[in-house]
Amino acid sequence: MNPSRKTSKNTGRKSARGRLSAVLLTLAAVLCAIVLFGACNEPSLPSPSTPVPVYDLDLSYDGGRKALLDGELLYTNDTGEELTSLAFHLYANAFSEDTSSPPCLESERADIYYNGDSFGNIELSDIKIDRKTADFELNADKTLLTVRSAVAPGGTVTVSWSAEITLPECNARFGVTQSGVNFTGFYPVLCMYDDGEWCTEGYSPVGDPFFSEISSFHVTLAAPTALVPAASGEVTSSESDGGVTVTEITAENVRDFALFLSRDFGTEKTTANVCGSVTDVTYFYTDDADPSATAALAAEAIEFFSSAFGAYPYPSFTLVQAHVGAGGMEYGALAAVDPSVKDEREHALTVVHETAHQWWFGVVGSDQINSPWLDEGLTEFSAAYFFLRRGDEQIYTDSVASARACYSVYSRLPDEVGFDGRMDRPLSSYLTAGEYVAVAYCKGLLLFDTLLSLAGEEKLTAALADYYAANAFSVADGHALAAAFSRAGFDAAPIISSFVRDTAVM
Numbered sequence: 221m222n223p224s225r226k227t228s229k230n231t232g233r234k235s236a237r238g239r240l241s242a243v244l245l246t247l248a249a250v251l252c253a254i255v256l257f258g259a260c261n262e263p264s265l266p267s268p269s270t271p272v273p274v275y276d277l278d279l280s281y282d283g284g285r286k287a288l289l290d291g292e293l294l295y296t297n298d299t300g301e302e303l304t305s306l307a308f309h310l311y312a313n314a315f316s317e318d319t320s321s322p323p324c325l326e327s328e329r330a331d332i333y334y335n336g337d338s339f340g341n342i343e344l345s346d347i348k349i350d351r352k353t354a355d356f357e358l359n360a361d362k363t364l365l366t367v368r369s370a371v372a373p374g375g376t377v378t379v380s381w382s383a384e385i386t387l388p389e390c391n392a393r394f395g396v397t398q399s400g401v402n403f404t405g406f407y408p409v410l411c412m413y414d415d416g417e418w419c420t421e422g423y424s425p426v427g428d429p430f431f432s433e434i435s436s437f438h439v440t441l442a443a444p445t446a447l448v449p450a451a452s453g454e455v456t457s458s459e460s461d462g463g464v465t466v467t468e469i470t471a472e473n474v475r476d477f478a479l480f481l482s483r484d485f486g487t488e489k490t491t492a493n494v495c496g497s498v499t500d501v502t503y504f505y506t507d508d509a510d511p512s513a514t515a516a517l518a519a520e521a522i523e524f525f526s527s528a529f530g531a532y533p534y535p536s537f538t539l540v541q542a543h544v545g546a547g548g549m550e551y552g553a554l555a556a557v558d559p560s561v562k563d564e565r566e567h568a569l570t571v572v573h574e575t576a577h578q579w580w581f582g583v584v585g586s587d588q589i590n591s592p593w594l595d596e597g598l599t600e601f602s603a604a605y606f607f608l609r610r611g612d613e614q615i616y617t618d619s620v621a622s623a624r625a626c627y628s629v630y631s632r633l634p635d636e637v638g639f640d641g642r643m644d645r646p647l648s649s650y651l652t653a654g655e656y657v658a659v660a661y662c663k664g665l666l667l668f669d670t671l672l673s674l675a676g677e678e679k680l681t682a683a684l685a686d687y688y689a690a691n692a693f694s695v696a697d698g699h700a701l702a703a704a705f706s707r708a709g710f711d712a713a714p715i716i717s718s719f720v721r722d723t724a725v726m
């Protein structure tokens with residue numbers, strides 16, 4: 221996500237952002253990049269080592285607030301353990317009237333629910349295991365589905381369902397927005413299995429409460445022809461008949477699947493040269509005075525991060541302008557930027573930040589609920605670093621200064637208001653979005669800026685490229701990050717630990 225970077229304790233709402241004028245690469249930056257970045261010597265990442273979950277989703281959308289979803293998940297038990305159940309998040313039910321885990325803070329409701337209160341949900345029926353009626357359980361607010369089934373290590377199982385989806389009217393990740401329709405988290409999402417159990421923590425009004433396995437998606441969408449779809453992955457066919465267009469979409473080995481629709485989408489296409497092969501970049505926009513510059517910036521970021529950290533692994537990248545309730549939001553092979561971001565520099569930072577999430581969240585996953593600094597801090601740093609190496613040192617300097625000011629204001633809060641600088645704590649412990657921004661984003665960026673200062677640029681980029689390759693299509697934690705630095709010849713463990721445990725003097 222990319223919330224605003226305000227320094228008061230009770231913020232997190234987006235600020236006005238816009239586009240950045242193109243800045244020419246300096247010769248020095250190019251030469252430096254050639255010397256430093258060797259990641260393109262290994263243009264392709266290894267495929268996931270075990271069969272990933274495969275979703276087949278058949279989504280039929282009426283163009284209003286209703287959709288029908290027939291879905292099937294083919295799951296191979298790669299946990300090495302005997303499983304007795306599979307657990308799924310039903311994120312759409314966080315948007316229901318009786319949810320215990322609402323998708324936004326009370327203070328944000330007026331902004332997000334533009335027509336007043338509105339609710340949505342997913343109602344499942346016909347849940348089956350291997351084509352037989354399943355024994356299942358829903359938790360109290362129906363945000364967690366547990367399907368009982370014995371699955372031996374290496375065994376496979378098919379879970380299928382039918383569902384009726386109701387979309388809320390809101391400018392959030394799931395709903396009918398003021399500029400289109402957001403289908404994210406709309407399908408039953410298999411929970412992450414970690415340390416002998418399913419990670420079942422639910423929705424949170426603060427942060428990105430998602431932690432999922434790399435999966436593949438085969439999606440068939442039937443929707444009114446007037447609506448242009450922007451989705452994770454590649455469109456493999458599209459046929460229109462009688463005002464309805466059926467679109468087939470495939471997204472392989474992505475963290476999750478997102479779909480946005482709008483009758484107002486313009487499209488801007490370009491390509492990125494990823495270590496010698498071509499990645500298609502498509503920007504779907506509703507309100508952008510210079511869409512070609514935005515698409516070019518995303519492509520440039522993909523090329524840069526591929527050189528610096530390791531190759532972008534997908535044939536395509538989708539950038540979409542959509543109301544998501546924050547400055548931006550990341551998904552598998554797709555990034556969303558909010559049209560409310562008008563300021564040029566903030567728009568550019570948001571585009572690059574959300575693109576960088578393809579490396580930190582997408583390919584290398586992490587526990588965004590309990591260690592949100594790991595993807596957000598590294599993504600904030602990566603975006604600032606992109607501008608530093610692009611020859612715009614001022615943006616890097618300003619980003620670090622802003623993060624320092626943001627964290628400084630937070631850290632001076634009186635104890636009774638609840639200052640807590642520890643970074644490995646769950647989203648549920650954050651009282652405000654501002655506190656979350658200060659700890660995960662601002663302090664997270666300061667950690668990586670400190671590592672850059674102490675380890676030097678060569679070792680830092682070597683460590684991050686190693687971290688990317690070693691954890692691609694899997695999940696990593698702070699120990700994996702420290703291990704990558706160690707292999708690059710720098711002992712980062714004490715620094716990471718002192719930031720995370722809040723024993724560092726800031």
Ligand SMILES: [Zn+2]
Nearest residue numbers: 221222596599
């Ligand atoms: Zn983010």
